[in-house]
Every structure is written in C-alpha cells, then in structure tokens.
Amino acid sequence: MANTKNKLSASLEDYLEAIFNLASDSDIARSKDIAETLSVSKASVTGALRALKDKELVNYKPYGFVTLTKAGKTTAAKIVRKHNVLKSFLADILGIETRIAQQAACKAEHTLGPEVITKLLRFIDFVTKENRNGYNLTGKFKKFCEKK
Amino acid sequence: MANTKNKLSASLEDYLEAIFNLASDSDIARSKDIAETLSVSKASVTGALRALKDKELVNYKPYGFVTLTKAGKTTAAKIVRKHNVLKSFLADILGIETRIAQQAACKAEHTLGPEVITKLLRFIDFVTKENRNGYNLTGKFKKFCEKK
DNA sequence: TTGAAAAGTTAGGCTGAACTAACTATATTA
C-alpha cells in the first residue's frame, strides 16, 4: 500500500513522460538525462523519483537505474498519447509551427480531460477522411488564414 | 515600481478573471464573492489581492472595495477572451457538453499562448463561414461522431 | 446608537516543487 494517491500532478506527469521517452530505446532512464530533459536540478529528479516510486509507477533504488513499472508504462503512454493528439491537432489542422505546437501540447496535456482528447482525436480522423474524400479542409483553412 | 514581475501564475489569472466577471455589473468585487467563485478561503483571497495590487492590476486597500486598474482590465479581458474562444471551440465545434467545455476552458486558458488562441479563433470563423456557405462542417462532424 | 452578524485580515502552519551546497557512490582511465 505504498500508493499515496492516484492523481498525478502536472509536474509528476512531466517526469513520467520524460522517463517514458528516455526509456523508449534503452529501456532505462538516467537521472541526469531526466534532469536535462526537464531543465531541472538533479536533486529535484531524486525527489520526483521517490514520489513516483511511492505511487508504484517506477522501479527505483538510490544509485540504481530507473525503469517504469507496468502501471507506470500504462500511465505514461496515456500522457504521451494526449500529447500527440494535441500536437497533431495544433500542427496538422490549425497549421501552427511545430515548435510552438510542441510547447503548447506540453503544457495543455496536463489540463485536458479524456472527453476533450477523445473528441479531438475524432476530429482529426474526421478531417483526414474529409481530405481524402476530396474536401480539402486543411488546405481551405490555410488559404482562409492567408487572406486578409 | 511596485510591479515585481509581469507574468501571472495560473492562480492569479483565476483571481483576476473572477474579479473581472464579478465587477462586470456592479464595477466592484467583494472578497467573499471572489472566495465563493473560486472555492477558496477568504484568507487566500486577501493574499491574492495583495499580490495583484503589487502588480498594479487591482486597486486594493484592506477593508476597502476591489476594482481593477486599467492594466488589470486589459489583462483580465485577454484572459476572458481566451476562455471564450476555447470554450466556443470545445462546445460549438467539437460538440463537447457545455459544463465540461467550461471546465476544460478554465484550465487550459492558462497554458495556451497567443498563437494558439489566434488560430483557434480563426478556425471558428472559418467553420462559421463554411457552415453559412452550405458546407455544414459541424453537422457532418456530429454525424461522424455518432456512427460507429 | 449600539451591539451582533457579516466581511475581511493576520498569524501561523502545511504541502509541493523547485533550488544550492555538500556529501556519497559508481565508473573510468592512467
């Protein structure tokens, strides 16, 4: 019963996401890299790892490697999915510059609930379908933005 | 030179927005009402008012009325505009239930920058125009969501 | 016009999230 609470703070979500991304190739994440990714001190990372371990989302021992638990992977994947849906909407449909879309997704991903993300994903699918069916929505919107 | 910093925290933005809305009819906002609106203690409101006064966004004296300064009005109006654009997108285009759209807008309004809001507004205009021109995008999306 | 209720403030405490500085453990390489 180590798990203190189920809801993650925006900050802890960021850590989890960073670990997920860092571990995507090597399977493990190093403290130092997490710190660099999030522009945070190593001491802050240690603190976050303890909190995440407490919630049973990471396997962590002082001076040891960090890996995600099963639950950690699931949670992280959800966050990453949110991020990608958002970014895709902002960049591909609204036509916002990649870098800005990326940044915006990073922040908003913590605030938007499942209803919004689901609908957004559905909307992306819809637009894709419309584009395929000859009604070039994205193109039209782009034109609309350019004039005036 | 009371202004300590220019960037507002999400929390202070919430206070400013609440004051703006409360003052929209009576021109003044009472501490108690701010507290109720934000579900926060009266003591927290006092703290926030001091911070906002420090940034020269509200006129505030202990035990006195609260009004927005010129700068406060401008800033608050921006926040409210963000909120409305977001809510309109979520509710009118994505078809998300009003209450949920409202809540989501409350949170996301603090994280999205001007580029996103501008584009979103443009997108709403675009969809409105398309709807008027006979291509019922919103309706089509609604249908698309229903089937499957 | 005064005294009780309502509104607001102050004091003090808690938590989360960050920091620095100093320490410890691990890894590397001469």
Next chain:
DNA sequence: TAATATAGTTAGTTCAGCCTAACTTTTCAA
C-alpha cells in the same frame, strides 16, 4: 587498482498557494 571524474543523494532553504483559528473592521437592524 587507485585517483579522479561523473552521477546521484541528502540536508536545508525558498516560494507560492492553500488552509484554519483568532482577531479586527464594517454594516445593519432593533
């Protein structure tokens, strides 16, 4: 393999935001 560089931890601090409890000020009605 020992010394040094790198990585990670611990201790202690700060700050924002919130809280409660106790106090002060203002308002209003008998």
